[in-house]
Amino acid sequence: MGKLRRAVMWTALLLIILLAVLSAYGAFLGAERAERFFNSIPLTLYWLVLTALLVAGMVLFRRLTRVPGLLLVHLGCILVLAGGIWGSEAVCGLRERLFGISRIRKGQMAIFEGTSERRVMLPEGDQSAELPFQVALKDFRMEYYKPAHLLIQTREGQSWRIPAEIGKEFILDEQLGSVEIIRSFENFKIKEEDGKNVYYDDPLPGYNPALEVQIDPPDDEVRTRFVFELFPGHAHPEDEFSLLYLRVISDYVSELQIIQDNKVVAEKDIEVNHPLYYGGYHFYQHSYDNRAGEYTVLMVVSSTGLNLVYAGYLMLSIGVLWHFWLRHLLGAIELRRAKGQTAQHNGD
């Protein structure tokens, strides 16, 4: 191996080891600080050197261009790095300063039901930017796994987890008696009518899920209790056990529309794992109004550099599969075929 090629090889090895160590170090920083660390000036230089080294390696080592698997793997790595650098905060800022190309790299937008918004809150403190189109929220909803559950726990550590099915009686044991779920509420409210408390499910915007539970102890009167999902751990002193209303969210859905020039140009019901893509941006279900469910919070992410990264991933995947598996598999099949033909020939 020539001196230059040996130097490139050693540098590559050292850079790989360095990145492994930095990755381990970055893991201790937490995601936010690690992102700042890996986008700092010294690490930006590292990424550029790594990319340049990969290119140099492909020039100096002909094997990397002649062997298909190795070509794909190394080219794939170059594309992934190039895509990451192109979409980085530093390069985005550079594009804005040099060419006046202003683009929101990442941010969040909160939209109330029935309204539209174009303002995006940026990660840097209280700065915001505007999209060139409106994003409207028709409806936001949360979907739950069915059935919900009622968790019953005694002071002695016994517990039962029963499906929250209306009208079904569940016998705990001889000492504790039974429980029955009478009603469920999405937005529990109390009002007074004729001097009495009336419990109802308020159809107006709001979010206070609850269960009405009837407890029937063996040696006492039937008691009614209300269990609130948002206020767990509540127990009456006279009760032998505490009750907990458990619902597991199965999905968050935001019905979005993109409005440009007063026309709806795109619409989609977005969920986690199913974002909306429009105008070079992805819109993700990020958070929501956990008090009344009236607004959604979207994560807005620019797609700059993404195609390069995905192309790099594809090449890297095909490259490793080809180089480490498929070429050997095809070679073995070819060898078997040749042996078979030779045996046949000898037999003839």
Added chain:
Amino acid sequence: MRKAKLRSTMEIKYTIQGLLIYLSIAVYLLAFLAAILGGRKAGRFLHALGSAVAALSFGYRWHHVRHVPLQNLFEVFLCLGMLSYPISRFCRRVLRVGGEHGDMLIGAVVLLPAGFVFSAEPQRLPPALQCWLFTPHVAVYALSYIFMAKATFQAVAQLAGKPASSGEDIVPAELGTYRIVCAGFPLLTLGLILGSWWGKLAWGDYWGWDPKELWSLASWLVYLGYLHFRYMFGKRHARINSLWVVAGMATIVITLFWVNLSRLFAGLHSYAT
């Protein structure tokens, strides 16, 4: 979507699920005993049987939770337990790599946390895990981890100076290590890429600098470094080659255990406890 509390105490599972796990462990250990006492055929048969029982356990869990059981550490280790024999057989027949005894132990060892430590409480899939990429991402990683665990056993055998098994067409430990890493490395790469793709779909970032992602990257880089080092020096520094692989396994153990279980590394993968 964040942390579930981990019950870190040892406990025996008096359930059908637990019974299947303990049976698999027992059969794997019997296989190991039979093999070291010279009963090679009996050992292989019991190894296959242990894997079949572990697969039954995995299938039982799948039926019970009604989704592919790869959501938390209990389920992942259940999956790892059933992969021991298929991967061992593949390595023996295709790669000509020995070390079956170690594979039987791997099968038993990975089932121990599932049987005694991790909670088997079924959990509904949170929205973030309802993605078609969830299964291939975790499954591919599980496969790669078993390959790399076997490679580590070979590496340790090389460091201990253990000769290759006689009477069979088995390669020396150093070459065996290399072959297994070559088999497992594409899976490790795919796991990383599929996870990145899923991250983009779910959270908007193909790379979020999450501790799990960084440790996964570190694992991948250690094996990448091994492949480059071995290309440069071949078998001249066999012991260093083996140490690379052992270091890779250490990063995998950290990625799998420490990141998920330690409060030191809060991140998106905390739900996997």
